[in-house]
Amino acid sequence: MNSTIMAQEAAEAPQRIREQLAANSSTITTIVQQIGKRAPKYVYMVGRGSSDHAGVFAKYLIEIELGLPVVAAAPSIASVYHKQLQLQDALVLVISQSGRSPDILAQVEMAKAAGAYVVALVNDTSSPLAEQADAVVPLFVGPEKAVAATKSYLATLSALLQLVALWSAQPQLLAAVESLPALLEQAQQLPAQLTPASVATVKHGVVLGRGPGYAIAREIALKLKEVCGIHAEAFSSAEFLHGPVTLVKDQFAIIDVSVADEALAAHKAQVTEVQNRGAAVVQLNHGALTSHPRVLPLLVLQRFYLDVEAVARSRGVNPDAPPGLNKVTKTV
Structure with a gap:
């Protein structure tokens, strides 16, 4: 349960x-x-x-x-x-x-x-x-x-x-x-990708994606911050090479959000470049699950939500009520 x-x-x-x-x-x-x-x-x-x-x-x-x-x-x-x-x-x-x-x-x-x-x-x-x-x-x-x-x-x-x-x-x-509901159920059965061990020493990191993968990278970065207390920022993998890549030093943490769509080859080449500069990479993907490329980002996210909850608990954080946050936020 x-x-x-x-x-x-x-x-x-x-x-x-x-x-x-x-x-x-x-x-x-x-x-x-x-x-x-x-x-x-x-x-x-x-x-x-x-x-x-x-x-x-x-x-x-x-x-x-x-x-x-x-x-x-x-x-x-x-x-x-x-x-x-x-x-x-x-x-x-x-x-x-x-x-x-x-x-x-x-x-x-x-x-x-x-x-x-x-x-x-x-x-x-x-x-x-x-x-x-x-x-x-x-x-x-x-x-x-x-x-x-x-x-x-x-x-x-x-x-x-x-x-x-x-x-x-x-x-x-x-x-x-x-077919998305059935695919999401299959995504829940994929092996864990973001594990407590993979981010045990991480306090700061970058989440990289491309296209729709970048869109969910923004959500992943937010969850790492609000649920786990990990400072994470999302970038398009192409945009990251236009300056922010200078942040990369030995074991700098990169979360690689990979989606099998038209941008995958370019995205992978960009992730490889930052990995060659010394970044430690955690890969998030949809495993062997296949479908129309526009629905694939949701499968990555479904697996991630289960993983980030486990990471939060491993860090002693209650993921149901992270400190300082409310469910409904009203801003002007």
Whole structure:
């Protein structure tokens, strides 16, 4: 039996996503029809923390599969600086588990005032965000009690995948999304990759990925900080070579997030270069599991969530309630 709430919730993800995909099919079909009528010229992503990292995944996913530019919001533009942006040609995607942070709600108000079509991906469908958005994609993960998001983050990525698969009318991608719950269950059975021994002496490190792999590298770095107390920063493996690589000395810790997609060869070459400079590398991947390359990052993340929980316990940290953190964070 899993020993913490975090581990239990991470293990729930496949079943929750199975239920989500079935429940949201008609909802997302309707949203796609509305998007088609409005023909947005770009996508404006709104989110904080893990939700912002999900937005980075959405950026790669939408730009690769639909060719539509995606830009990230600076939430304080509306809430602190009180500025109105010209968003009338935008599809606004807002991601939040709680749907209650004032800065996120201010973005929705601003976007609607501009005439944008606002779609919220939210777990709490009774929240102000769900009430204010033009359309809602429920995450359907149920209560998430551990401070660190796991099942809700994976469910956000699966909802984005279902949206893009239907929007882009790609049967192969949609079939891969529908097979995702079974793949996540298989990912849970992969051998541990991030182990207590592999990061026993690590206090600082870098998480490297490329494309959608970089998007989940940001989430992995956040979890290493908030759950384990390890200072970790995420970089695109290409970007890391443009200056930050000078940080690498003997046994500098690198977490290598490898996804078998179009960027894999370049990513591996870049990781090899930093390894040759003396970095100690921990590899995270999806093992022998195969599918459409856009769903593979979720398999890496599923295994990682179980691993990072075990690492936290090995360090004497309660992963359900890391010190100084609250489940719902409200910022302006």
